[in-house]
Structures are given as structure tokens and as C-alpha cells.
Amino acid sequence: MRYVATLGDAEHEIELEEISAESFAIKFGEHRFDADVRKVGPASFSIIINGRSFDLDVVREGVELVVASRAGSTRLTLVDAARRASRAAAKKPEVSGRAEIKAAMPGRVVAVLVAPGDEVKADQGVVTVEAMKMENELKSPKAGKVIEVRVVAGQTVEKGELLVVIE
Numbered sequence: 001m002r003y004v005a006t007l008g009d010a011e012h013e014i015e016l017e018e019i020s021a022e023s024f025a026i027k028f029g030e031h032r033f034d035a036d037v038r039k040v041g042p043a044s045f046s047i048i049i050n051g052r053s054f055d056l057d058v059v060r061e062g063v064e065l066v067v068a069s070r071a072g073s074t075r076l077t078l079v080d081a082a083r084r085a086s087r088a089a090a091k092k093p094e095v096s097g098r099a100e101i102k103a104a105m106p107g108r109v110v111a112v113l114v115a116p117g118d119e120v121k122a123d124q125g126v127v128t129v130e131a132m133k134m135e136n137e138l139k140s141p142k143a144g145k146v147i148e149v150r151v152v153a154g155q156t157v158e159k160g161e162l163l164v165v166i167e
Contacts, residue, residue, distance in 0.1 A: 107131030
């Protein structure tokens with residue numbers, strides 16, 4: 001099994017090979033070692049690596065795992081490498097040319113986050129629209145320059161109405 005572990009801003013590839021029910025061969029970067037892993041409580045594990053014992057508590061908080069030991073705690077995300085690769089391949093294609101951001105449903109403009117001439121990044125919020133008592137931030141599908149803003153805060157909009165144009 002291959003995983004990508006993210007600790008802070010650093011990503012690390014981890015390979016796990018199950019040797020027996022409680023024994024694993026672990027490859028972390030260029031390092032390879034054998035580990036004996038025992039679950040000793042609902043969220044507690046005892047791990048022996050090269051004769052050294054480590055006691056860890058592992059708790060899920062949203063998408064993160066919080067791993068606590070006597071030395072402190074660390075937050076990390078762990079993603080199956082194959083699933084991560086398929087997600088990356090399925091990402092939206094790069095948008096080129098003129099991008100028109102339109103209202104997905106009738107609503108009221110709560111905030112206009114950009115002005116004509118502003119440079120925006122891909123996935124940067126440009127307009128917030130309230131519809132059905134929910135605020136939805138509409139984002140730029142590409143990096144570019146805002147060439148037109150057709151709405152102001154407080155304005156009501158209809159489904160399909162052009163809000164912002166980015167080139």
C-alpha cells in the first residue's frame with residue numbers, strides 16, 4: 001500500500017507491506033524498516049521499530065490525523081497514493097481565454113470581492129451571492145485580469161446573469 005503523508009508543508013511517500021497481522025515493512029523516503037504494530041486501546045498503538053518502543057494515540061479530526069506521543073503531538077493528512085493520483089488526473093482542465101462568472105441561481109449579491117483591473121488567481125473568490133439563505137462564494141476558474149464587474153453588493157440577480165468577466 002502506498003500513501004502520501006503531509007506534515008505541515010512537506011509531503012512524504014510511505015509504502016507499507018503487511019508481513020503478518022501485526023508486522024509491517026515500512027519504506028519512508030529512502031529508509032526502510034520493520035515495525036511491530038499493536039492496537040492497545042480504542043485510539044492507542046504500541047509500535048516497536050528496531051528494538052525501540054513507541055506509544056502513540058491517533059485521533060481523526062476532520063481530514064487530519066492527530067498523532068500524540070510523550071514527545072508531543074503532530075497533525076498530518078494521509079492519502080492513498082493511487083486515489084491521490086486519480087484525483088489529480090481528474091482535476092478541471094486549465095481554462096483559457098475569456099471566463100464569464102454567472103449566477104447559478106437567483107439570489108442577492110452580498111459582496112463583490114474584485115474590481116475591474118484586479119489580477120486574480122485561479123480559485124480566488126470574486127463575488128459572494130446569497131441564495132436560499134446560504135452564502136456562496138463564486139471563484140475565478142483561472143488566473144487573469146478582471147475586465148468587467150456587472151454587479152454591486154445588495155443587487156438581486158437571476159439564474160445565468162453575468163456577474164464578472166476575467167481574461
